Amino acid sequence: MSDVLVITGGASGMGNSVAKEADDSYTLVLADLPGEKLDAAVQELKDAGRDAHGFGCDVTNAQNVYDLSQFAQSLGEVKALVHAAGVSPHLASAEKIFEINACGTVNINEAFAAVMKEGAAIVNVASMSAYMAPEDRIPYAMFETVEHGVQALKEAGLAMLAQVPEEQKGGLAGMSYMFSKVFVRWYTRTTALVLGKKGIRVVSVSPGTIDTPMGRAEGKDAADLGMMSALGRLGQPEELARVMLFLASDKASYLTGFDVLVDGGTIAALEAQRKNA
Numbered sequence: 001m002s003d004v005l006v007i008t009g010g011a012s013g014m015g016n017s018v019a020k021e022a023d024d025s026y027t028l029v030l031a032d033l034p035g036e037k038l039d040a041a042v043q044e045l046k047d048a049g050r051d052a053h054g055f056g057c058d059v060t061n062a063q064n065v066y067d068l069s070q071f072a073q074s075l076g077e078v079k080a081l082v083h084a085a086g087v088s089p090h091l092a093s094a095e096k097i098f099e100i101n102a103c104g105t106v107n108i109n110e111a112f113a114a115v116m117k118e119g120a121a122i123v124n125v126a127s128m129s130a131y132m133a134p135e136d137r138i139p140y141a142m143f144e145t146v147e148h149g150v151q152a153l154k155e156a157g158l159a160m161l162a163q164v165p166e167e168q169k170g171g172l173a174g175m176s177y178m179f180s181k182v183f184v185r186w187y188t189r190t191t192a193l194v195l196g197k198k199g200i201r202v203v204s205v206s207p208g209t210i211d212t213p214m215g216r217a218e219g220k221d222a223a224d225l226g227m228m229s230a231l232g233r234l235g236q237p238e239e240l241a242r243v244m245l246f247l248a249s250d251k252a253s254y255l256t257g258f259d260v261l262v263d264g265g266t267i268a269a270l271e272a273q274r275k276n277a
Helices: 013-021 036-047 062-075 094-113 128-132 140-148 150-162 166-198 213-217 219-227 237-248 266-276
Strands: 003-008 027-032 052-056 077-083 121-125 201-207 259-262
Touching: 003 013, 003 062, 013 027, 013 036, 013 237, 027 036, 027 062, 036 052, 052 062, 062 077, 062 094, 077 094, 077 237, 094 121, 094 150, 094 166, 121 166, 121 237, 128 166, 128 201, 128 259, 128 266, 140 150, 140 166, 150 166, 166 201, 166 259, 201 237, 219 266, 237 259
Parallel strands: 003 027, 003 077, 027 052, 077 121, 121 201, 201 259
Antiparallel strands: none
16 A cells, blocks of 8 residues: 555645645545535546545544544555645634634644554644744743643634734734644644654644735735745745655654744845844
């Protein structure tokens, strides 16, 4: 049986680019919301001669995610997981953003850690926005509620959002996105310490502004951030996919508990701008 690569959010954007860039030796499992987009993405890979399978999955549904892990395991050894499923501020409410980005990451990591063997790797997708969060405002106590389960995390996250003053509600979705992605980085480090004992690596990637449908939906402000980067352009999804596939491969076998910022130098440019202001 071949090695299995599971990609959440695999029907489009960065996730789909990972599938297209992946080595031919992998059996591919694309997980995304069920529908024509997922079916078309899988068929395109099959037409290209790839061993590809689709699985309709809502990452906020723990049973759904468990079923995904069992399906992937039935195809071979689950060697790598790229968790690219997520939503940005213009696509969902603050509450839904936190549930998908933070709680969904916990569901996915827990389910696949249970079926992975030594030498496997999990790559979670965070965001460069996590580097913009003021350190003294990061709600680490809320993050730590995950020790009591994903439901406890969800309740704590929604309670935090409910306490935001009315005059700040306009930026609530952006705040939820930022903190959910800080959580992904924090959770990756925390989980790596536990799963390292089983020989499983866990890393995260923080993309900058990437030229995907989701990235374009963020509008001019996001595009301007990309253009002010050190490279002066937006990132292409295949550029990010190659980094994620390297991190998931045995070539990165001593890298775990770490976040890789793939933003074309955007954060570096912002820090220089603040320093020179």
